[in-house]
Amino acid sequence: MKRVYQHVAFDAHCSFVEAAVLGRGDQVQRARLPTTIPALTEFLESIPRPRKLTFEEGALAGWLHRNLRDLVDELVVCDPRRNQLIAKDSDKDDPIDALKLAQLYRGGYLRPVHHPETLDQEIAKQHVVLYHDRVRQRVREANRIGALFRQHGVFVRERAFADPEHRGPLLSRLPPHRLLRSDMELLWRGYDMVADQVLEMRARLRHLARSIEPVCRMEEVPGLSWIRAMTFYVFLDTPWRFRNKSALWRYLGIGLERRHSGQGPTYVKVSQQSNRVLRNVILGAAETTIRRRNNPYAIAYERWTVQEGMLPRNALRNVARALAGTLWGMWKSGSAYRAELVLAGAPGEKSRTSS
Numbered sequence: 001m002k003r004v005y006q007h008v009a010f011d012a013h014c015s016f017v018e019a020a021v022l023g024r025g026d027q028v029q030r031a032r033l034p035t036t037i038p039a040l041t042e043f044l045e046s047i048p049r050p051r052k053l054t055f056e057e058g059a060l061a062g063w064l065h066r067n068l069r070d071l072v073d074e075l076v077v078c079d080p081r082r083n084q085l086i087a088k089d090s091d092k093d094d095p096i097d098a099l100k101l102a103q104l105y106r107g108g109y110l111r112p113v114h115h116p117e118t119l120d121q122e123i124a125k126q127h128v129v130l131y132h133d134r135v136r137q138r139v140r141e142a143n144r145i146g147a148l149f150r151q152h153g154v155f156v157r158e159r160a161f162a163d164p165e166h167r168g169p170l171l172s173r174l175p176p177h178r179l180l181r182s183d184m185e186l187l188w189r190g191y192d193m194v195a196d197q198v199l200e201m202r203a204r205l206r207h208l209a210r211s212i213e214p215v216c217r218m219e220e221v222p223g224l225s226w227i228r229a230m231t232f233y234v235f236l237d238t239p240w241r242f243r244n245k246s247a248l249w250r251y252l253g254i255g256l257e258r259r260h261s262g263q264g265p266t267y268v269k270v271s272q273q274s275n276r277v278l279r280n281v282i283l284g285a286a287e288t289t290i291r292r293r294n295n296p297y298a299i300a301y302e303r304w305t306v307q308e309g310m311l312p313r314n315a316l317r318n319v320a321r322a323l324a325g326t327l328w329g330m331w332k333s334g335s336a337y338r339a340e341l342v343l344a345g346a347p348g349e350k351s352r353t354s355s
Contacts, residue, residue, distance in 0.1 A: 009102035020098035223289030253279035
């Protein structure tokens, strides 16, 4: 006899969770619960097994995933961008959202979002995300300072004022206005605070990276600094979540998608739905590798662009795919970097491929 699952959907908010349960046929059970683990646990345990649970990715998703996954036979944290039915169809409120989410789940229309299995993995990822955020904030502060200088005809880069001892001569090039000097000193205090945070977090991140064996092996790959290797490691979490290299490339934002209808032409383009941090990491590693030249990736890039006439941007993505395949293979097999194997199975994107 076929097992009939109870499909449970949560629409989670900070103060309450709207729950909907689909049983046999059109049977529906609704509940509004406090956003606490004991209350949610009691509700789930009141539902007969086998039971499945889903909720959308968001700020509460990791916390709910860690605490509720052992209470159900299957848990899916889903991608809210795919759930267009909830956003566009008819009326919309929290009970309706929860019911439609349960219907999408029972129909098999949800796209799962991966979550780390342990708290240590989750916190390591959060630390890396926060580090990248602090770096971006430092760049924003530096750009704001540079923009204020440019408004008075003075053109400087971040390295010119990163050291406080070099700021005196720069101030003398500005108009001798007290309010302008006060604003500049205020911006420098903000820059110094964020720069100190970046240095502090970099030291912690370096210490953490040295304790993770796969990251140490990834650093041997050309173009992969320890920061890039650590970012690749914590965002992917496990190499076994991808069924093949094509799925990995799409997740990184360097894979290809094909569009075809009827008798019309087939269009190929780069996947747009990706993790921006990971995409910048893998493409940045590819650019660094190409600039260093004395490695198999740079040699392949030269062959693709010079001998085969491939567009530079397509050849760059080919290098990025080869790098990602190397890292993925090393992680799965536990092997060290081997230069003679890095281009095995590398993609052959043609110069006519659209971007």
